[in-house]
Amino acid sequence: MEVALERPPLLSLARPSKPAPPAGEVQPTDEELLTRTARGDGEAFETLYRRYSRPVLGLALRRLRDHGRAEDAVQETFASIWRSASSFRPERGRGGPWLYAVARNAISDRGRARTEPPAEAPDQPAGGPSPEELAEQDWLSWRVHAALEQLPSNERQLIELAYWSELSQSEIATKVGIPLGTVKTRTRSALSRLAEMLEGEEVR
Protein backbone atom coordinates (compact mmCIF):
# COMPACT_ATOMS: atom_id res chain seq x y z
CA MET A 1 0.00 0.00 0.00
CA GLU A 2 3.01 2.25 -0.37
CA VAL A 3 2.10 5.42 -2.16
CA ALA A 4 4.55 6.57 -4.77
CA LEU A 5 5.22 10.23 -4.10
CA GLU A 6 5.55 12.37 -7.12
CA ARG A 7 8.55 14.62 -6.69
CA PRO A 8 8.14 17.77 -8.76
CA PRO A 9 11.28 19.48 -9.99
CA LEU A 10 12.64 22.48 -8.14
CA LEU A 11 10.60 25.59 -8.79
CA SER A 12 7.56 23.76 -10.04
CA LEU A 13 6.75 23.12 -6.43
CA ALA A 14 3.57 21.65 -5.13
CA ARG A 15 2.22 24.72 -3.47
CA PRO A 16 -0.34 24.65 -0.73
CA SER A 17 -3.78 25.33 -2.07
CA LYS A 18 -3.82 29.02 -1.18
CA PRO A 19 -1.04 31.14 -2.69
CA ALA A 20 1.01 33.62 -0.72
CA PRO A 21 -0.74 36.97 -0.34
CA PRO A 22 -0.05 39.66 -2.91
CA ALA A 23 2.52 42.37 -2.29
CA GLY A 24 1.37 45.05 0.09
CA GLU A 25 -1.07 42.88 2.02
CA VAL A 26 -0.37 42.90 5.74
CA GLN A 27 0.22 39.35 6.89
CA PRO A 28 -0.58 38.09 10.37
CA THR A 29 2.42 37.49 12.57
CA ASP A 30 3.39 34.05 13.76
CA GLU A 31 2.28 35.06 17.23
CA GLU A 32 -1.18 36.02 15.99
CA LEU A 33 -1.48 32.81 14.03
CA LEU A 34 -0.48 30.68 17.00
CA THR A 35 -2.91 32.49 19.28
CA ARG A 36 -5.72 31.94 16.79
CA THR A 37 -4.70 28.32 16.25
CA ALA A 38 -4.92 27.77 19.99
CA ARG A 39 -8.56 28.86 19.74
CA GLY A 40 -9.19 26.25 17.04
CA ASP A 41 -8.97 28.61 14.05
CA GLY A 42 -8.34 26.27 11.11
CA GLU A 43 -7.54 29.09 8.71
CA ALA A 44 -4.77 30.37 10.96
CA PHE A 45 -3.42 26.84 11.19
CA GLU A 46 -3.42 26.52 7.41
CA THR A 47 -1.55 29.81 7.10
CA LEU A 48 1.07 28.49 9.52
CA TYR A 49 1.29 25.35 7.43
CA ARG A 50 1.85 27.33 4.24
CA ARG A 51 4.48 29.42 5.97
CA TYR A 52 6.36 26.67 7.73
CA SER A 53 5.85 23.35 5.94
CA ARG A 54 8.90 23.79 3.74
CA PRO A 55 11.18 24.98 6.56
CA VAL A 56 10.06 22.02 8.66
CA LEU A 57 10.64 19.63 5.77
CA GLY A 58 14.07 21.15 5.17
CA LEU A 59 15.01 20.74 8.82
CA ALA A 60 13.69 17.18 8.87
CA LEU A 61 15.61 16.25 5.74
CA ARG A 62 18.84 17.58 7.18
CA ARG A 63 18.32 15.73 10.46
CA LEU A 64 16.77 12.46 9.28
CA ARG A 65 18.28 12.12 5.79
CA ASP A 66 15.26 10.22 4.62
CA HIS A 67 12.45 11.70 2.56
CA GLY A 68 9.68 9.43 3.84
CA ARG A 69 10.48 9.98 7.48
CA ALA A 70 10.92 13.67 6.90
CA GLU A 71 7.43 13.89 5.43
CA ASP A 72 6.02 12.03 8.41
CA ALA A 73 7.90 14.43 10.68
CA VAL A 74 6.23 17.38 8.93
CA GLN A 75 2.83 15.88 9.63
CA GLU A 76 3.75 15.16 13.23
CA THR A 77 5.13 18.64 13.73
CA PHE A 78 1.90 20.27 12.63
CA ALA A 79 -0.23 17.86 14.60
CA SER A 80 1.87 18.87 17.60
CA ILE A 81 1.48 22.58 16.79
CA TRP A 82 -2.29 22.16 16.60
CA ARG A 83 -2.36 20.31 19.88
CA SER A 84 0.00 22.53 21.85
CA ALA A 85 -0.56 26.01 20.40
CA SER A 86 -2.34 26.94 23.62
CA SER A 87 0.96 26.58 25.48
CA PHE A 88 2.54 29.35 23.39
CA ARG A 89 2.94 32.56 25.40
CA PRO A 90 3.62 35.62 23.22
CA GLU A 91 5.02 37.50 26.20
CA ARG A 92 7.77 34.89 26.58
CA GLY A 93 9.11 35.05 23.05
CA ARG A 94 8.39 35.10 19.37
CA GLY A 95 6.50 32.49 17.42
CA GLY A 96 9.29 31.50 15.03
CA PRO A 97 11.62 30.10 17.69
CA TRP A 98 8.69 28.37 19.42
CA LEU A 99 7.71 26.68 16.15
CA TYR A 100 11.34 25.78 15.57
CA ALA A 101 11.50 24.08 18.97
CA VAL A 102 8.30 22.13 18.29
CA ALA A 103 9.64 21.01 14.91
CA ARG A 104 13.00 20.05 16.37
CA ASN A 105 11.32 17.94 19.07
CA ALA A 106 8.99 16.21 16.61
CA ILE A 107 11.91 15.45 14.30
CA SER A 108 14.00 14.13 17.19
CA ASP A 109 11.11 11.88 18.21
CA ARG A 110 10.90 10.62 14.66
CA GLY A 111 14.62 9.94 14.65
CA ARG A 112 14.41 8.00 17.92
CA ALA A 113 11.43 6.01 16.64
CA ARG A 114 13.45 4.82 13.68
CA THR A 115 13.26 1.06 13.36
CA GLU A 116 15.09 0.53 10.11
CA PRO A 117 18.35 1.95 8.80
CA PRO A 118 18.23 5.30 6.99
CA ALA A 119 18.34 5.34 3.23
CA GLU A 120 21.79 6.87 3.33
CA ALA A 121 24.50 6.45 5.90
CA PRO A 122 25.10 9.48 8.08
CA ASP A 123 27.55 11.72 6.35
CA GLN A 124 29.71 13.15 9.11
CA PRO A 125 33.33 12.51 8.31
CA ALA A 126 35.99 13.46 10.79
CA GLY A 127 36.65 17.16 10.56
CA GLY A 128 33.09 17.96 9.47
CA PRO A 129 30.97 20.60 11.10
CA SER A 130 30.48 20.34 14.84
CA PRO A 131 27.02 19.77 16.35
CA GLU A 132 26.95 23.46 17.25
CA GLU A 133 27.74 24.44 13.68
CA LEU A 134 25.09 22.08 12.36
CA ALA A 135 22.55 23.52 14.78
CA GLU A 136 23.50 27.02 13.68
CA GLN A 137 23.09 26.03 10.04
CA ASP A 138 19.68 24.48 10.81
CA TRP A 139 18.51 27.66 12.48
CA LEU A 140 19.83 29.87 9.70
CA SER A 141 18.12 27.79 6.99
CA TRP A 142 14.91 27.72 9.03
CA ARG A 143 14.82 31.49 9.36
CA VAL A 144 15.64 32.15 5.72
CA HIS A 145 13.20 29.57 4.37
CA ALA A 146 10.41 30.76 6.64
CA ALA A 147 11.01 34.35 5.54
CA LEU A 148 10.94 33.27 1.89
CA GLU A 149 7.48 31.79 2.37
CA GLN A 150 6.18 35.17 3.47
CA LEU A 151 7.22 36.92 0.29
CA PRO A 152 4.59 37.67 -2.32
CA SER A 153 4.59 34.72 -4.70
CA ASN A 154 5.93 36.70 -7.67
CA GLU A 155 8.91 37.87 -5.63
CA ARG A 156 9.58 34.49 -4.08
CA GLN A 157 9.62 32.90 -7.51
CA LEU A 158 12.27 35.36 -8.69
CA ILE A 159 14.44 34.81 -5.62
CA GLU A 160 14.31 31.04 -6.01
CA LEU A 161 15.13 31.30 -9.70
CA ALA A 162 17.93 33.78 -9.10
CA TYR A 163 19.63 31.81 -6.34
CA TRP A 164 18.98 28.17 -7.08
CA SER A 165 18.21 27.68 -10.75
CA GLU A 166 21.54 28.81 -12.19
CA LEU A 167 19.66 31.03 -14.63
CA SER A 168 20.91 34.51 -15.44
CA GLN A 169 18.65 37.50 -14.88
CA SER A 170 18.01 37.71 -18.63
CA GLU A 171 17.06 34.05 -18.74
CA ILE A 172 14.78 34.55 -15.76
CA ALA A 173 13.11 37.48 -17.51
CA THR A 174 12.47 35.29 -20.54
CA LYS A 175 11.26 32.37 -18.46
CA VAL A 176 8.86 34.43 -16.39
CA GLY A 177 7.84 36.66 -19.28
CA ILE A 178 8.57 40.04 -17.73
CA PRO A 179 11.11 42.74 -18.66
CA LEU A 180 14.62 42.50 -17.26
CA GLY A 181 14.16 45.78 -15.41
CA THR A 182 11.10 44.39 -13.63
CA VAL A 183 13.07 41.30 -12.63
CA LYS A 184 15.71 43.49 -11.02
CA THR A 185 13.18 45.75 -9.33
CA ARG A 186 11.25 42.83 -7.87
CA THR A 187 14.41 41.05 -6.82
CA ARG A 188 15.56 44.13 -4.96
CA SER A 189 12.17 44.54 -3.37
CA ALA A 190 12.25 40.89 -2.28
CA LEU A 191 15.73 41.20 -0.79
CA SER A 192 14.67 44.31 1.08
CA ARG A 193 11.60 42.53 2.48
CA LEU A 194 13.71 39.56 3.50
CA ALA A 195 16.14 41.88 5.26
CA GLU A 196 13.29 43.40 7.21
CA MET A 197 11.96 40.00 8.25
CA LEU A 198 15.32 38.47 9.10
CA GLU A 199 16.54 41.45 11.10
CA GLY A 200 13.63 40.85 13.46
CA GLU A 201 14.30 37.12 13.93
CA GLU A 202 17.70 37.11 15.58
CA VAL A 203 16.60 35.71 18.92
CA ARG A 204 16.28 31.95 19.18
Add this chain to the structure above:
Amino acid sequence: MTRQPELRELVDDDGPPEELERLRRVHDLLLAAGPPPDLPRAIASAPSLRGRVVALPRRWRGALASAAAAAVFGLAFGLGYMLGGNDSFATKHRVAMRPVGSSRASGLIDIGNRDAGGNWQLKVVVRGLPRLPTGSWYVLYLTKHGRAVVSCGTFNSSGPVTRVRMSAPYEFGEYDGWVVTAHMRGEPDRVLMTT
Protein backbone atom coordinates in the same frame (compact mmCIF):
# COMPACT_ATOMS: atom_id res chain seq x y z
CA MET B 1 24.91 23.68 -7.75
CA THR B 2 28.00 25.19 -9.26
CA ARG B 3 27.14 28.78 -10.00
CA GLN B 4 26.35 31.27 -7.29
CA PRO B 5 24.82 34.58 -8.30
CA GLU B 6 26.60 37.84 -7.60
CA LEU B 7 24.60 40.52 -5.87
CA ARG B 8 25.57 43.08 -8.50
CA GLU B 9 24.01 40.84 -11.17
CA LEU B 10 20.74 40.76 -9.27
CA VAL B 11 20.23 44.38 -8.31
CA ASP B 12 21.63 47.62 -9.61
CA ASP B 13 24.19 49.12 -7.27
CA ASP B 14 22.47 52.44 -6.90
CA GLY B 15 21.24 53.55 -3.52
CA PRO B 16 22.87 54.41 -0.21
CA PRO B 17 25.78 52.20 0.88
CA GLU B 18 24.01 51.10 4.06
CA GLU B 19 21.05 49.85 2.00
CA LEU B 20 23.37 47.92 -0.30
CA GLU B 21 25.11 46.46 2.73
CA ARG B 22 21.74 45.35 4.07
CA LEU B 23 20.97 43.62 0.78
CA ARG B 24 24.42 42.08 0.84
CA ARG B 25 23.74 40.50 4.23
CA VAL B 26 20.51 38.97 2.99
CA HIS B 27 22.24 37.80 -0.16
CA ASP B 28 24.86 36.01 1.94
CA LEU B 29 22.16 34.46 4.14
CA LEU B 30 20.33 33.10 1.09
CA LEU B 31 23.51 31.55 -0.21
CA ALA B 32 24.30 30.04 3.18
CA ALA B 33 20.77 28.70 3.71
CA GLY B 34 20.62 26.87 0.40
CA PRO B 35 17.39 26.08 -1.43
CA PRO B 36 14.26 25.14 0.47
CA PRO B 37 13.09 21.62 -0.33
CA ASP B 38 10.32 20.82 -2.75
CA LEU B 39 7.07 20.18 -0.94
CA PRO B 40 5.78 16.80 -2.16
CA ARG B 41 2.16 16.80 -3.23
CA ALA B 42 1.36 14.24 -0.54
CA ILE B 43 1.93 16.88 2.13
CA ALA B 44 1.05 19.99 0.13
CA SER B 45 -1.97 20.65 2.33
CA ALA B 46 -2.25 20.99 6.06
CA PRO B 47 -3.36 17.77 7.74
CA SER B 48 -6.99 17.64 8.71
CA LEU B 49 -6.98 17.74 12.48
CA ARG B 50 -10.66 17.95 13.09
CA GLY B 51 -11.38 14.41 11.95
CA ARG B 52 -10.67 11.29 13.89
CA VAL B 53 -7.69 10.18 11.85
CA VAL B 54 -4.92 12.59 10.98
CA ALA B 55 -1.56 12.43 9.31
CA LEU B 56 -1.65 8.81 8.37
CA PRO B 57 1.70 7.28 7.55
CA ARG B 58 2.59 7.26 3.89
CA ARG B 59 1.74 3.62 3.42
CA TRP B 60 -1.83 4.25 4.55
CA ARG B 61 -2.59 7.52 2.83
CA GLY B 62 -3.36 6.04 -0.58
CA ALA B 63 -5.53 3.35 0.89
CA LEU B 64 -7.58 5.83 2.81
CA ALA B 65 -8.04 8.02 -0.21
CA SER B 66 -9.77 5.17 -2.02
CA ALA B 67 -12.16 4.28 0.78
CA ALA B 68 -15.80 4.71 -0.14
CA ALA B 69 -16.25 6.40 3.15
CA ALA B 70 -19.62 7.99 3.49
CA ALA B 71 -21.94 5.24 2.30
CA VAL B 72 -20.14 2.47 4.06
CA PHE B 73 -19.79 4.52 7.22
CA GLY B 74 -23.53 4.82 7.46
CA LEU B 75 -24.02 1.16 6.75
CA ALA B 76 -21.43 0.16 9.30
CA PHE B 77 -22.94 2.33 11.95
CA GLY B 78 -26.44 1.03 11.36
CA LEU B 79 -25.29 -2.54 11.23
CA GLY B 80 -23.22 -2.21 14.35
CA TYR B 81 -26.06 -0.55 16.15
CA MET B 82 -28.34 -3.47 15.38
CA LEU B 83 -25.74 -6.04 16.30
CA GLY B 84 -24.46 -4.43 19.43
CA GLY B 85 -26.05 -3.23 22.59
CA ASN B 86 -28.34 -6.19 23.26
CA ASP B 87 -26.67 -7.35 26.44
CA SER B 88 -25.79 -5.82 29.80
CA PHE B 89 -22.78 -3.91 28.53
CA ALA B 90 -23.32 -0.21 29.36
CA THR B 91 -22.21 1.70 26.29
CA LYS B 92 -20.92 5.19 27.08
CA HIS B 93 -19.52 6.03 23.66
CA ARG B 94 -19.81 4.41 20.27
CA VAL B 95 -17.32 4.71 17.42
CA ALA B 96 -17.96 3.40 13.90
CA MET B 97 -15.22 1.96 11.75
CA ARG B 98 -15.12 2.04 7.98
CA PRO B 99 -13.18 -0.01 5.46
CA VAL B 100 -9.83 0.99 4.04
CA GLY B 101 -8.80 0.25 0.47
CA SER B 102 -10.34 -2.90 -0.97
CA SER B 103 -11.51 -4.15 2.41
CA ARG B 104 -15.26 -4.58 2.83
CA ALA B 105 -15.14 -4.85 6.58
CA SER B 106 -17.00 -2.54 8.89
CA GLY B 107 -17.38 -2.37 12.60
CA LEU B 108 -18.32 -0.65 15.76
CA ILE B 109 -16.46 -0.07 18.99
CA ASP B 110 -18.55 0.41 22.10
CA ILE B 111 -16.76 1.95 25.04
CA GLY B 112 -18.21 1.02 28.40
CA ASN B 113 -17.28 1.82 31.96
CA ARG B 114 -13.90 1.52 33.58
CA ASP B 115 -13.45 -1.56 35.68
CA ALA B 116 -12.11 -1.50 39.23
CA GLY B 117 -8.57 -1.62 37.89
CA GLY B 118 -9.11 1.45 35.72
CA ASN B 119 -9.45 -0.37 32.41
CA TRP B 120 -12.00 0.79 29.86
CA GLN B 121 -14.31 -2.00 28.79
CA LEU B 122 -14.61 -2.33 25.03
CA LYS B 123 -17.02 -4.29 22.93
CA VAL B 124 -15.98 -4.64 19.32
CA VAL B 125 -18.36 -5.85 16.65
CA VAL B 126 -16.94 -6.38 13.19
CA ARG B 127 -18.46 -7.63 10.00
CA GLY B 128 -16.85 -8.80 6.79
CA LEU B 129 -13.42 -9.74 8.11
CA PRO B 130 -12.26 -12.96 6.45
CA ARG B 131 -10.86 -15.89 8.39
CA LEU B 132 -7.09 -15.56 8.50
CA PRO B 133 -4.58 -18.39 8.04
CA THR B 134 -3.41 -20.19 11.17
CA GLY B 135 -0.94 -18.09 13.12
CA SER B 136 -2.41 -14.82 11.91
CA TRP B 137 -4.68 -12.40 13.73
CA TYR B 138 -6.32 -9.01 13.70
CA VAL B 139 -5.18 -6.18 15.96
CA LEU B 140 -7.17 -3.20 17.17
CA TYR B 141 -4.82 -0.25 17.59
CA LEU B 142 -5.29 3.24 18.92
CA THR B 143 -3.73 5.82 16.63
CA LYS B 144 -1.92 9.01 17.47
CA HIS B 145 -1.13 11.52 14.75
CA GLY B 146 -2.51 8.86 12.46
CA ARG B 147 0.00 6.26 13.60
CA ALA B 148 -0.93 2.97 15.22
CA VAL B 149 0.72 3.31 18.60
CA VAL B 150 -0.87 1.03 21.17
CA SER B 151 -2.76 -2.21 20.83
CA CYS B 152 -6.11 -2.66 22.51
CA GLY B 153 -6.12 -6.35 21.74
CA THR B 154 -6.01 -9.06 19.13
CA PHE B 155 -8.72 -11.29 17.78
CA ASN B 156 -9.68 -13.66 15.00
CA SER B 157 -12.78 -13.85 12.91
CA SER B 158 -14.55 -16.98 11.77
CA GLY B 159 -17.86 -15.79 10.39
CA PRO B 160 -19.70 -12.86 8.91
CA VAL B 161 -20.01 -11.17 12.29
CA THR B 162 -17.52 -11.31 15.13
CA ARG B 163 -18.00 -9.90 18.61
CA VAL B 164 -15.11 -9.58 21.00
CA ARG B 165 -14.62 -7.97 24.38
CA MET B 166 -11.42 -6.12 25.18
CA SER B 167 -10.16 -3.76 27.81
CA ALA B 168 -7.67 -0.95 27.56
CA PRO B 169 -6.07 1.24 30.22
CA TYR B 170 -5.33 4.19 27.94
CA GLU B 171 -6.68 7.72 28.13
CA PHE B 172 -8.55 7.80 24.83
CA GLY B 173 -8.46 11.57 24.69
CA GLU B 174 -4.76 11.37 23.97
CA TYR B 175 -5.37 9.45 20.76
CA ASP B 176 -7.08 10.35 17.54
CA GLY B 177 -8.65 7.15 16.26
CA TRP B 178 -8.54 3.41 15.89
CA VAL B 179 -7.48 1.04 13.14
CA VAL B 180 -7.84 -2.69 12.68
CA THR B 181 -4.90 -4.36 10.99
CA ALA B 182 -4.34 -7.89 9.75
CA HIS B 183 -1.13 -9.43 10.99
CA MET B 184 0.00 -12.32 8.82
CA ARG B 185 3.31 -14.06 9.08
CA GLY B 186 5.82 -12.92 6.51
CA GLU B 187 3.70 -10.04 5.27
CA PRO B 188 3.52 -6.40 6.26
CA ASP B 189 0.55 -5.53 8.43
CA ARG B 190 -2.44 -4.31 6.43
CA VAL B 191 -4.92 -1.72 7.62
CA LEU B 192 -8.46 -2.94 6.97
CA MET B 193 -10.61 -0.54 8.95
CA THR B 194 -10.28 2.87 10.46
CA THR B 195 -12.45 5.29 12.39
